[in-house]
Amino acid sequence: MKKIFGSPETLREATTHYCPGCGHGIAHRLVAEVVKELGIREKTIAVAPVGCAVVAYDYWNFDCSEAAHGRALAVATAIKRVHPQNVVFTYQGDGDLAAIGTNETIHAANRGENLSVVFINNAVYGMTGGQLAPTTLLGQKTSTSPEGREKKAHGYPLKISEILALLPGVCYLERVSLHNPQEVLKAKRAIKQAFQNQINNLGFSLVEILSPCPTYWGLSPKAALDWIRDVMQKEFPLGRIK
Amino acid sequence: MQNTKILLSGNEAIAQGALQAGCSFYAGYPITPQNELIAYMSKYMPASGGVFIQAESELAAINMVYGAAAAGSMAMTSSSSPGISLMQEGISYIAGSNIPAVIVNIMRGGPGLGNIAPAQSDYFQATRGGGHGDYRLIVLAPASVQEAYDLTQKAFFLADKYRIPVMILGDGVLGQMMEPLRLSGKKIKFKPAPGWALTGCKGRNPNVVKSFFLREGELEEFNLKLQEKYKIIERKEVRCEESFLADAQVVLVAYGTMSRVAKSALNQLRSRGKKVGLIRPISLWPFPRRPFAISNRKLKYLVLEMSYGQMLEDVRLAVNGRQKVDFLGRSGGGIVSQEQVMNKIKKLID
Numbered sequence: 298m299k300k301i302f303g304s305p306e307t308l309r310e311a312t313t314h315y316c317p318g319c320g321h322g323i324a325h326r327l328v329a330e331v332v333k334e335l336g337i338r339e340k341t342i343a344v345a346p347v348g349c350a351v352v353a354y355d356y357w358n359f360d361c362s363e364a365a366h367g368r369a370l371a372v373a374t375a376i377k378r379v380h381p382q383n384v385v386f387t388y389q390g391d392g393d394l395a396a397i398g399t400n401e402t403i404h405a406a407n408r409g410e411n412l413s414v415v416f417i418n419n420a421v422y423g424m425t426g427g428q429l430a431p432t433t434l435l436g437q438k439t440s441t442s443p444e445g446r447e448k449k450a451h452g453y454p455l456k457i458s459e460i461l462a463l464l465p466g467v468c469y470l471e472r473v474s475l476h477n478p479q480e481v482l483k484a485k486r487a488i489k490q491a492f493q494n495q496i497n498n499l500g501f502s503l504v505e506i507l508s509p510c511p512t513y514w515g516l517s518p519k520a521a522l523d524w525i526r527d528v529m530q531k532e533f534p535l536g537r538i539k
Numbered sequence: 540m541q542n543t544k545i546l547l548s549g550n551e552a553i554a555q556g557a558l559q560a561g562c563s564f565y566a567g568y569p570i571t572p573q574n575e576l577i578a579y580m581s582k583y584m585p586a587s588g589g590v591f592i593q594a595e596s597e598l599a600a601i602n603m604v605y606g607a608a609a610a611g612s613m614a615m616t617s618s619s620s621p622g623i624s625l626m627q628e629g630i631s632y633i634a635g636s637n638i639p640a641v642i643v644n645i646m647r648g649g650p651g652l653g654n655i656a657p658a659q660s661d662y663f664q665a666t667r668g669g670g671h672g673d674y675r676l677i678v679l680a681p682a683s684v685q686e687a688y689d690l691t692q693k694a695f696f697l698a699d700k701y702r703i704p705v706m707i708l709g710d711g712v713l714g715q716m717m718e719p720l721r722l723s724g725k726k727i728k729f730k731p732a733p734g735w736a737l738t739g740c741k742g743r744n745p746n747v748v749k750s751f752f753l754r755e756g757e758l759e760e761f762n763l764k765l766q767e768k769y770k771i772i773e774r775k776e777v778r779c780e781e782s783f784l785a786d787a788q789v790v791l792v793a794y795g796t797m798s799r800v801a802k803s804a805l806n807q808l809r810s811r812g813k814k815v816g817l818i819r820p821i822s823l824w825p826f827p828r829r830p831f832a833i834s835n836r837k838l839k840y841l842v843l844e845m846s847y848g849q850m851l852e853d854v855r856l857a858v859n860g861r862q863k864v865d866f867l868g869r870s871g872g873g874i875v876s877q878e879q880v881m882n883k884i885k886k887l888i889d
Contacts (some may be wrong), residue, residue, distance in 0.1 A: 306773060339741035342610070345749075352749045360737040362609045363749035365632050368602035371594070375606030376613075378590045379564060383739045401602070404595040 306331040309358050312458045316423075318518025320475045320508025321349060324417055325356050328388065331492055332359065341384045342376055344369040349423045367398025370405035373412050377459035385415040389454070392422050395431040395457040402457065406501045409466020413491040414503040416458070419510040420529065427513030431455035433470055433533050454532055458505045462539040466502035470538040474507040476525040480535075507533055547720045549713040550575035552684045554583070555720075556691030557615050561727035562641070563589040566603035568596055570622045571655040572711035573645035577617065577714075588729065597622035601629030601642075607859040608638040609748040611732020613695055617643035619711075619794060620661050621652060623669075630704055631670030634765070635750030639698035641691070642676075643707045645714040648872040656872025657711030657796060662849035665708050666824040670836050673762055677705040678823040680794040684718035690821070692723075699730070708823060709726060710845065712796040712874075728765040772825055779827035780819040783809065787816030789887050790833070792854050794820050797875065801843050804880040815884060823850070831857040833848055839887045843866040843875055 304310075307329040315321045332341050338359050345353040347366035354361035364372040368385040387394075393400050394416050398446040405412065421439055422428040428441040432454050436445040445453075458470050469491060473484035484506055491502035507529055509521035516524055547555065554576045557565070565584050567577040577593065584591040590607070594600035600616045607614035616624060623644045632638050646661050648654040663669075665678045677697050681687040687709060694705040732738045737746055752758040782789060783805070793801040798819045805815045818830045831840075831854070840862060842851045851866050858864055867883050869875050 323812075340739040342737045342739060351751060354749065358740075358745055360740050360745050361747050361749075362606065362737055363632075363636065363747075363751055365602060365628055368598070368605075368629075371599040371602035372606035372609070374592070375564065375566065375590070375603035375612075378592065378612045379607050379610040379612045380738060400595055401599055404599065418760070467742070 305329050307333045307338050307358050309356055311347040311355050314352065315349065315510045318509055318521055319349070320417065320419060320506070320510070323475050323481060324506055324508060325353060327481070327488050328415060329357060331489045335489070335492055335496070337384045337492070337496070340382065341386070342380070344373045344376070344385070344387045346387070346389040346393040348393055349371070350388060350390065350417070351424070353388055367393050367396070368401055369393060370398065370401040370412070370414070374405050374408070374410050377410060377412055384413070384492060386415060386492065388415045388417070390417050390431045391419065391432045394457050395396065399457070403461070406461045406464050406467050409500045411495050411498055411500055412502070413495045415488060415491070416503055416505045417508045418505050418533065419508045421510050421513045423510050423513055431457070432533070434529065456487065456533070458503060458538050461503060466500050467503070467539060469494050469502040472505040472533060472535050472538060474525055474530060474535055475509065476507070476522040505533070540780030542724065543722045544719050545722065546717050547684060548575050548715055548717050549684045549709060550645065551579045551714065552688040552720050553617070553691045553707060553709070554579035555722070556688040556867070557641065557695065558583055558587050559723065559726050560613070560692040560695035561729055562613050562615050562695060563729045564588065564607035564612040565606070565616065566592040566594045566600040566607070566696065567616050568594050568600050568618065568622060570619045572647055572714050573617050573619050573643070574659070575715070576645070597625040598629070601626035603628055604640050605633055605636070605638070607736050607800055608633065608640045609636065611738060613639070613699065613730065615641040615643070617645065619645045619647045619887050620649050620658070623664065625675040627670035630676065631672050631674065632750055633704045634674035634676070635672060635685055636748050637702045638748060639702050640704045641694045641707065642704055643709065646708065646710040647871050648868045648870065654872045655711065657845060657874065658820065658872060659710060659795060659797060660849070660870050662791060662823065662844070662846060665706050666826070666853070674765060677701070677703060677772060678708050679705065679778070680708045680821060680823050681713065682795050682798045682819065684713070684716065684720050685770050687713060688720055697776065703766060703768070703772070712798050739821050776822060777825050777827045777829070778821035779830055780821060781817070781830050783816040784818070784830070786814050786831065787838060788814040789841055789884050790816040791843060792818045792819055792820070792849065792850070794823060797843050797845055800875060800877050800880060803877045804884065806860035807877070808881060808884060813888060814885070820850070826853045826857065833862070836862060840864045841868045841887060843880060843884060845874055846870045
């Protein structure tokens, strides 16, 4: 029998620690497929976040660095400057990239560092128990906004990708989603574009991926995907931003 | 460059020493009184073939050092007290990830924003970890521009040998004063990345650089390895200068700039027949305990610091109750004067 589908060599054999319905599993696989298809496994160096995906290096089969919470883009900046021939990417959640790491994010983008960023936006802090994130929607209940996010106390959901679009050193920004198979395929194309841009020395590329967190949204895996489709993407519109 | 003698500031001498020691990556942020160091690096590092980045903060700078070190570079940063506070998280990560780096602290008055005058108030921060977790830094304290240059080169050697962060602990006086510096002719080439570094997994299994060990027992096992490493360093890497201890009635203990004041006082008093000695720790961690194993019970130690008594605690531990340990210190930018030292010694001798 001919094998027509399997795991790319860029993914390790590992038991997932992610929740049922979590988007990380899909996103990790998309990254792994892109790295394989571009033939860059031996050149790739990933920088993992702090968050549920802190152990991303347990799933990917290429060089990987840890980074302190929020600092992935500083770490990646240095790795890329030291090894410009390698493909260096960060994989970060909304706390890592748009709360504690905002300064490192803006400045790496402003320097036009030739990096690819995979930004997983699930509107909540998963690893630590479902707290308010910069991208939490107004009215969304979390463990640190039990009455729901409100403008006065918490401000508005942060559109970091739209902010980064102002910077000349940024060459590519796209927001995609995982809420159905067509969107997953679009997400993969965007990730591939971000990596290809780096290979072509075009500057800073970022793909924001709207990703489900059924556990802390208090929804079933299917309902979580529908929430992205019906609610979240209205706040975070899909498509190319830059 | 063989045997050239030039006039250089301490800050610049440290930068020059780093460049000759094979430093291939520098990231930093401006802060007084070490701005001459980052400026020197911005001028000479690119020409040297290495990477220079002025980062957006000290927080970013230390994390860039982490990345460069993880990628196999000989990486360095420099700052002064408030900036070093910002770097503590990154230093803990560097220590916890078993990667090498050199960090320079040109101390200034604190706490908080403090002032830009010199101080020795970060001894605790440097030698007691500073960041979280059970880790150590090798801490080296130069007392002259020449020694700053020499010890910086040693720092890179030690960082690489032990895969540990090494700190050069200076102060605003040392950083900004200018003295004749004899340059060594050596220039160490950039080393190829070690086998554990992140270079892309061609021809080998993928490498992971991390300090995170979640599985049962793993972190303890890793910590035990770090402790083993520290024991070896404690045996092998103590550095200290001892003068006139044989017949001393009062032994001064001082490091860095304060040791220069101590030496002036010592020389003056010795010329008048007073029996004064000096222990000048050069490695603050590992702290030199052996010189304090003096049997004369009537001897008195006088610890001199530009602080309110930080190294004092290590001296007390080393002396272990055998003799009296006295202290004279000023901080917040004040420096104990030679006259103050001499008056105190006279009181102790009589």
